[in-house]
Amino acid sequence: EAGVVQSPRYKIIEKKQPVAFWCNPISGHNTLYWYLQNLGQGPELLIRYENEEAVDDSQLPKDRFSAERLKGVDSTLKIQPAELGDSAVYLCASSPENTGELFFGEGSRLTVL
Amino acid sequence: GNSVTQMEGPVTLSEEAFLTINCTYTATGYPSLFWYVQYPGEGLQLLLKATKADDKGSNKGFEATYRKETTSFHLEKGSVQVSDSAVYFCALSELNRQLTFGSGTQLTVLP
Numbered sequence: 001e002a003g004v005v006q007s008p009r010y011k012i013i014e015k016k017q018p019v020a021f022w023c024n025p026i027s028g029h030n031t032l033y034w035y036l037q038n039l040g041q042g043p044e045l046l047i048r049y050e051n052e053e054a055v056d057d058s059q060l061p062k063d064r065f066s067a068e069r070l071k072g073v074d075s076t077l078k079i080q081p082a083e084l085g086d087s088a089v090y091l092c093a094s095s096p097e098n099t100g101e102l103f104f105g106e107g108s109r110l111t112v113l
Numbered sequence: 114g115n116s117v118t119q120m121e122g123p124v125t126l127s128e129e130a131f132l133t134i135n136c137t138y139t140a141t142g143y144p145s146l147f148w149y150v151q152y153p154g155e156g157l158q159l160l161l162k163a164t165k166a167d168d169k170g171s172n173k174g175f176e177a178t179y180r181k182e183t184t185s186f187h188l189e190k191g192s193v194q195v196s197d198s199a200v201y202f203c204a205l206s207e208l209n210r211q212l213t214f215g216s217g218t219q220l221t222v223l224p
Contacts, residue, residue, distance in 0.1 A: 003156075033211060040216070041216050041217065042117075042202050042204075042214030042215050042216045042217050043212075044214070045211045045212075045213075048211050056210075056211065091156070091157070093157075100145045100147075100162075100164075100206040100210070100212075101147075101159055102157075103158075103159075104149075104156040104157040104158065105156050106154075106156040107156060
C-alpha cells in the first residue's frame with residue numbers, strides 16, 4: 001500500500017514569491033493534516049481536515065497561508081507571499097478514522113531566500 | 114492546553130548502551146501517548162503507542178509505559194544499535210484528534 005505522498009520534496013524561492021505544496025493521503029484515510037516543522041523542533045499543526053471540511057485551522061496564518069482539500073482526497077497548501085521565516089519543512093499526514101495514529105509523508109522542505 | 118516536554122538532546126551513546134529518553138505531558142483529559150521516530154532523510158513514523166494508564170507500548174526493542182500518576186511516557190531500550198540513530202518525538206492525542214509533539218531528541222549511537 002502506498003504511503004502519504006508529498007511534492008515537491010524541496011523548493012527554493014525568493015521572498016514574496018508564491019509556493020504550493022501537494023499531498024496525496026493514504027487511500028481510505030478521511031483525516032488529513034498539514035504540520036509545520038522548524039529546524040530542531042517538533043511538528044506544529046497548521047490545519048486538520050475531516051473529508052473536505054477544515055475542522056481545525058486555528059493555527060493557520062490566514063493572511064498568507066491557504067489550504068484546500070477538494071473531493072476529500074488530495075490537498076494543497078499555498079503560501080502567498082512567502083517570507084523568510086516560512087523556511088521550514090511542511091509535513092502532510094493522514095489518519096484512519098478515530099485512531100489517533102498519523103501516517104506522515106516525507107515532507108516538503110521550503111527555503112525562502 | 115496540551116503540551117509535551119521532552120528531554121533535551123542531543124544524546125550520544127555507544128552501541129549496546131541503555132537508552133532512556135524522558136517525556137512528560139500536560140493534558141486536560143485522558144490522552145493517548147505516542148513515540149514517533151524520524152530517521153535521516155525519512156518521514157516521521159510511529160514507533161509505539163499507549164492508550165490508557167499503565168499500558169506499555171513496545172516495538173523494535175523499545176518500550177514506554179503510560180504513567181498517569183507522574184504524567185510521563187519515558188522511552189527505553191536495553192541495548193541500542195547504530196541503526197537506532199534518529200530523532201525521537203514524544204506526542205499526545207486527545208479524543209484521537211491531532212497530535213501535539215514534543216521538541217524531539219536527537220540520538221546518535223556510535224559503533
